Amino acid sequence: MKHGNKLTKLALLSVFLPGLAACGGFSNDDYGEDGRMNISMCGIQFDSLQTQSADTKLIVDYVQDKFNVNFDFINMPAGNWKTVLNTYMASGEIPDIFFHTRYEPAFTTWVEDQILFDFSEMLGDYPNLTKAFDRYGVNTLKNYFNGGLYGYPVVMDDQSEDAIINEHAMFYRRDWYQNLVNKGFTPTSGRALVDPEDPSFNYLNFYDLVEGFTLGDPDGNGNNDTYGYALPKEDGVYWWYPVLSMFGVVDRGWHYDETGQKWLPDEISDEMKEAVYYLADMYDNGYINASYATTCAFEVMKNEVVTGKAGMCCYNASYPMGQGFLTLMDSNQASKHDETLSECVRAMDVPTGTDGKKHMFGYGNFYGYQSINNDISDAKKRKILDIMEWMLSEEGNTIMNYGLEGIHWKKGASGEIVSLLGNNDDGYPKILYDYDVAYGIYYLKGLVSWCTPISPDIRYYDEQMQCLNAWSGEDELFMDPLFYVAPPSEYSTTQGRLENIKSKAFKKIVNAVSGETAEEKRATRDDIWSSYVANFQDKGSAYFDAMNEAAKNAGIRQ
Amino acid sequence: MEAMARTNVKRGKTTSLRRTRLGRKVGRAINSGLLFLVAMTMLYPFIQIFLKSFMTDTDIINQGGFFVWPNTWQIEGYKSIFEADSVYNVGHAFLISVFVTAATTIYQLTITTLAAYGLSKRFLPGKKFFYAFFIFTMYFGGGLIPYFILIRQLGLLNQIWVLIIPQFISVPNLLVMKSFFDNFPSEVIEAAKVDGCSNWRTFISIVLPLSKAVLATIALFIAVGVWNNWFTTMLFIQDPDLRPLAYVVQVIIDMSVGRNTQDGQTVQLIGKSIQYAAIIVSTVPIVLVYPFLQKYFEKGVMIGSIKG
Numbered sequence: 001m002k003h004g005n006k007l008t009k010l011a012l013l014s015v016f017l018p019g020l021a022a023c024g025g026f027s028n029d030d031y032g033e034d035g036r037m038n039i040s041m042c043g044i045q046f047d048s049l050q051t052q053s054a055d056t057k058l059i060v061d062y063v064q065d066k067f068n069v070n071f072d073f074i075n076m077p078a079g080n081w082k083t084v085l086n087t088y089m090a091s092g093e094i095p096d097i098f099f100h101t102r103y104e105p106a107f108t109t110w111v112e113d114q115i116l117f118d119f120s121e122m123l124g125d126y127p128n129l130t131k132a133f134d135r136y137g138v139n140t141l142k143n144y145f146n147g148g149l150y151g152y153p154v155v156m157d158d159q160s161e162d163a164i165i166n167e168h169a170m171f172y173r174r175d176w177y178q179n180l181v182n183k184g185f186t187p188t189s190g191r192a193l194v195d196p197e198d199p200s201f202n203y204l205n206f207y208d209l210v211e212g213f214t215l216g217d218p219d220g221n222g223n224n225d226t227y228g229y230a231l232p233k234e235d236g237v238y239w240w241y242p243v244l245s246m247f248g249v250v251d252r253g254w255h256y257d258e259t260g261q262k263w264l265p266d267e268i269s270d271e272m273k274e275a276v277y278y279l280a281d282m283y284d285n286g287y288i289n290a291s292y293a294t295t296c297a298f299e300v301m302k303n304e305v306v307t308g309k310a311g312m313c314c315y316n317a318s319y320p321m322g323q324g325f326l327t328l329m330d331s332n333q334a335s336k337h338d339e340t341l342s343e344c345v346r347a348m349d350v351p352t353g354t355d356g357k358k359h360m361f362g363y364g365n366f367y368g369y370q371s372i373n374n375d376i377s378d379a380k381k382r383k384i385l386d387i388m389e390w391m392l393s394e395e396g397n398t399i400m401n402y403g404l405e406g407i408h409w410k411k412g413a414s415g416e417i418v419s420l421l422g423n424n425d426d427g428y429p430k431i432l433y434d435y436d437v438a439y440g441i442y443y444l445k446g447l448v449s450w451c452t453p454i455s456p457d458i459r460y461y462d463e464q465m466q467c468l469n470a471w472s473g474e475d476e477l478f479m480d481p482l483f484y485v486a487p488p489s490e491y492s493t494t495q496g497r498l499e500n501i502k503s504k505a506f507k508k509i510v511n512a513v514s515g516e517t518a519e520e521k522r523a524t525r526d527d528i529w530s531s532y533v534a535n536f537q538d539k540g541s542a543y544f545d546a547m548n549e550a551a552k553n554a555g556i557r558q
Numbered sequence: 559m560e561a562m563a564r565t566n567v568k569r570g571k572t573t574s575l576r577r578t579r580l581g582r583k584v585g586r587a588i589n590s591g592l593l594f595l596v597a598m599t600m601l602y603p604f605i606q607i608f609l610k611s612f613m614t615d616t617d618i619i620n621q622g623g624f625f626v627w628p629n630t631w632q633i634e635g636y637k638s639i640f641e642a643d644s645v646y647n648v649g650h651a652f653l654i655s656v657f658v659t660a661a662t663t664i665y666q667l668t669i670t671t672l673a674a675y676g677l678s679k680r681f682l683p684g685k686k687f688f689y690a691f692f693i694f695t696m697y698f699g700g701g702l703i704p705y706f707i708l709i710r711q712l713g714l715l716n717q718i719w720v721l722i723i724p725q726f727i728s729v730p731n732l733l734v735m736k737s738f739f740d741n742f743p744s745e746v747i748e749a750a751k752v753d754g755c756s757n758w759r760t761f762i763s764i765v766l767p768l769s770k771a772v773l774a775t776i777a778l779f780i781a782v783g784v785w786n787n788w789f790t791t792m793l794f795i796q797d798p799d800l801r802p803l804a805y806v807v808q809v810i811i812d813m814s815v816g817r818n819t820q821d822g823q824t825v826q827l828i829g830k831s832i833q834y835a836a837i838i839v840s841t842v843p844i845v846l847v848y849p850f851l852q853k854y855f856e857k858g859v860m861i862g863s864i865k866g
Contacts, residue, residue: 047809051647051798074796077812083702087793091706093715303619331616 030377032070037383041447042074042088042095044081048440049073055432056440059403063444067387074098089115094373097384097447101368102144102151108489110371111146117372117381118148126385128392132448136163136364136484143554144484151369152388155449156318158397164362164477169317169347169467170242171325172196175339176218176226176311177209185216202352203246207278210287213311229282230310231292232301236503239298240279241361242314245478246353247275250361252499253480254547256557263482263548265540267502268533274354280510280525284518293507305345306332317347317467319454320433326460326467341463347470362477367450391448400445401453403432419455429457485550491543498540505532604841611635611834618830635835639810646806647798648839655785655803655843658721662784663777669727670735670776671769675761677732678739696729702793709794720794721802725784731776738772739765774854778847785844803840810836 032038043049050073052060064070074095076084081099086106088095094115100107110116120138123130133141133149141149157165180193187193187208194205210228212218219226232239238251244266249255253266266272282288289296289304296304304310306328315325326341334344350358372384390396402409402417412418421430421437433442433452442452454464471477487495509528515521537544606625610618612635613628621629639648676682677689700708714720742765750760766773791805801809811833848855 045812047798047812050796072796075792077792077808079812080792084793087702087706090703091710093706093710307620328616328619332620 030380034070035068036064037067037069037380038072039069039097039380039384040072040074040095042076042085042098043443043446044076044078044099046073046075046440046443047077049443050075052440053436053438055403055408055438058407059399059438059441060444062399062404063387066390067383069383069387094375096376096380097370097372099154099368099370099446100151108146111148111150114374116148116150117374117376118150119152119372119385120149122382122385123149126389128389129385132392135161136366140484144486146486151371152448153364153366154368154370154446156365156367156451158449158451159453160365160472162472162474162477163365164474164479165365166360166362166471166477167316167318167468168314169322169470170312170314171305171317171329171345171467172209172312172348173213173218173305173333173344174342174346175333175337175344176213178343179218179220180212180216183216183220185212187211196348196351197346199349200352201349203278203354206246206351207282207287210282210311211285214285214287218311219308226309226311227289228287228311230289230301230304230313231296232298233291233293233296234298236499237506239314240275240506243279244272244275245359245361246351247271247278248353248355248357248359249275250478250480254482254551256481263544263551265498265536265544266480267498268536271354273529276506276509276529277525280512280521283510284521293511302328305329308333312348317464317470319452319458319464319468322467323458323460323464326463330460341460342466346463347467350471350476358476359478360471360476362471362474362479364479364483370447388448391445400441401432403438403441408432408438426459428459429455431455431458482547482551482556485547485554485556487543488546488550491546494540494543498536498543501532501536501539505529505536607834607837611831611838613831615830618834632831635831635833636839638832639835639839646810648803648806650799651801651803651806652843654718654801658718658802659781659784662722662725663780665722666725666727666731666780667773667777670732671766671773673727674732674735675739675765677736678742692727692729692732706793715794716797716800718795718800721784721787721790724790725780728780728783731779735772735776738769742768771854774851778851778855781847782844785840807836807840 030037048056049060049071060071074084074088076099082104085098085100086104088098089106089110119129119133120142123133129152132152132155135155136153138149141153145151156167177193177196185193188211189204189208191204191208193208193212194201196205196209213226213228215224217224217226236251237244241251244250249266249269249271251267254263255266255269256262257264279288283290289301289310291300301310301313302315302325305313305315306325316322326345329345330341333339334341337344350360353359370388372381391400398417402419403421405411408421409417409419419429419431421432421434424430424434430437431453432438442450454461454468458464505528509525509532512521512524512528515524609625609628612631612633613621614630614632614634617629639646673692677685677692679685682688699705709715709720709724712723714723746764746768747760750764755763785802786804788802788804788808791801792808795801795805
């Protein structure tokens with residue numbers, strides 16, 4: 001019995017013995033043993049800065065040496081970055097500089113807890129940074145950030161001075177359109193098909209085109225095996241925006257109601273109802289994929305066009321994603337049909353909307369923010385600002401985009417940059433951000449910009465630029481007028497709930513199949529719409545009032 | 559006449575026997591077919607990933623749906639993972655995984671076995687408290703943030719030990735093992751004591767050798783869990799030299815997904831074949847362990863389901 005007690009006690013003691021603590025962890029000290037300042041940086045896909053390629057290391061070392069610092073990179077995987085960031089922030093292990101998108105519910109808490117450094121305290125000493133903030137308006141951003149410049153907006157396209165951009169495109173099968181024209185296809189509307197790149201192309205012509213892509217055997221194989229427009233299931237109804245834009249509305253957008261003298265959400269407007277019904281009509285006729293609400297993931301949607309099932313989709317036109325899409329289209333479609341790429345696929349211009357004007361939803365020319373930990377020393381804050389300022393300078397911009405002179409590029413006869421990186425397997429010039437060159441530098445440069453320079457020597461330069469420029473210019477792009485109005489934090493749950501109500505209702509309306517005739521279906525849809533509007537208003541009325549108040553405080557009028 | 563009748567009876571029996579045999583054969587064929595279909599529902603996803611790891615991206619896109627053979631074969635996915643200047647450093651990550659898996663399995667198995675054996679003894683003082691203590695942790699956890707703070711205070715951040723030390727015990731495994739020890743024949747233990755064995759000696763020389771099935775099963779559960787765990791690394795380890803294979807695979811898959819311009823949207827940047835190759839590379843080693851433990855595993859999985 002004694003032995004038994006000893007053994008069992010020993011067994012259980014071993015369970016309750018505390019784990020052995022090891023020494024180490026991330027250093028919070030300002031300076032390392034080598035006398036350099038330690039700067040911890042937390043960003044998406046910093047993995048490529050942790051596991052540096054030889055060229056990445058060369059440039060990272062150059063920056064570290066130049067500023068006498070050592071970077072500690074904290075990686076946030078693209079799929080789980082919020083988990084990592086929020087864990088670090090909530091546990092007090094706040095990185096010196098970190099990326100976020102401001103949409104985290106904790107953002108307001110960070111501001112209230114004074115975790116975030118207000119850039120405006122030191123901005124006067126940094127002209128390049130000041131210019132970058134000025135693009136969006138310092139006061140606008142201060143309002144957005146609850147009173148201070150608590151984040152630097154990371155520019156997406158630094159070739160453009162515009163504050164609003166759109167780097168998506170509506171890729172459409174140019175050869176299919178041409179086939180329909182050649183065979184004299186006439187839509188049921190009786191209208192003639194209009195070239196999607198003709199300035200007169202409007203929302204009705206868009207409808208005719210998707211009909212032709214569905215019913216007109218555009219691939220000429222004699223089978224009814226194509227459809228017009230592929231939509232993805234992701235992100236609620238966000239990807240409906242090219243259609244919503246034709247009706248002058250935007251998902252999560254606001255408009256000023258003259259009658260009621262207040263801001264109202266676009267989601268319950270008559271224009272939105274028209275737009276949703278327009279899509280519903282396409283759905284009834286099989287012009288859009290039946291799987292859009294269930295299984296069609298974003299990548300599947302892309303593949304529907306790449307494999308010749310669908311005639312168009314809205315996809316990324318930014319480099320190199322647009323280039324990737326074009327490459328797939330070339331290998332899967334154009335080369336099979338002995339066509340040039342631009343004969344096979346192109347990007348559509350902005351169609352004229354219901355009000356006779358051209359509108360396309362755009363977004364701020366930035367993606368997320370870099371914020372600095374307010375608890376670090378002023379010296380460290382200044383060091384970080386020095387690095388950001390330098391990255392925005394001509395010298396920094398050149399190094400972060402093209403690498404080091406003499407190693408990655410040299411000056412040509414007239415002072416231009418001549419790449420020394422050689423060609424890739426396809427015989428086209430490599431760029432600094434290629435996986436086998438210095439991919440990580442793209443993410444280091446992400447301190448100030450997410451832009452990738454586009455060399456005229458890339459494989460599909462002309463096609464790439466056509467896609468990228470199809471939806472551009474602030475005269476056509478529009479954004480939610482209350483985009484920079486910070487929603488009161490207590491309404492973050494309400495926003496989520498409304499988003500859910502809207503997505504479900506819109507998809508239900510589009511998918512409504514009860515009813516034999518068009519009139520019966522219309523009646524079913526009207527019922528769903530009415531009950532949705534009532535529910536949306538009921539659940540969101542307090543939030544609408546709060547947004548109106550916030551807009552008023554921000555000085556935003558009609 | 560009688561002879562004819564006998565012959566008819568004989569024929570009848572023979573026909574009946576033939577019918578029975580035929581029936582059995584048909585039954586077996588149907589059973590085999592059904593079992594094959596069931597097996598394929600589990601095997602086919604793996605087979606498809608395996609095949610896709612040898613396909614070009616174009617084929618992966620075009621050859622959708624059900625297929626059993628790729629149009630073309632290539633090993634580019636594997637080459638990009640294993641090439642000498644690859645930043646993934648799969649070889650090193652593999653060794654880290656082997657070390658972490660082996661160390662954690664031994665460590666957790668030891669603790670779990672000792673705890674389970676202790677709890678299976680009636681004479682253990684405070685047995686109910688200890689039992690409730692363990693069960694409590696199954697239902698209530700501290701949460702991610704307190705766990706992160708604890709790990710930081712223990713100085714385990716960015717240490718390989720963070721992958722091992724906190725993997726102290728698994729309560730579900732403990733319950734399975736306790737159930738086994740509860741049913742362990744007391745006569746065997748008493749006989750050992752009669753022969754002069756101490757409790758410790760009994761445990762080491764008698765109980766453990768007779769518990770190979772449960773030990774192998776629990777070891778396999780632990781090993782698979784540890785081998786596939788990338789989440790802990792994502793949160794606690796930033797040193798690329800300390801990454802296990804599961805995290806490297808996660809990174810490779812993550813690398814092929816780029817951020818889009820709006821919150822929450824993702825798009826593919828690089829090849830799918832690399833993703834599939836990475837999945838195969840990380841899965842095969844642990845799959846290869848199964849055949850060696852299968853004979854124990856078959857017995858072991860039944861443990862805990864029958865209580866005497």
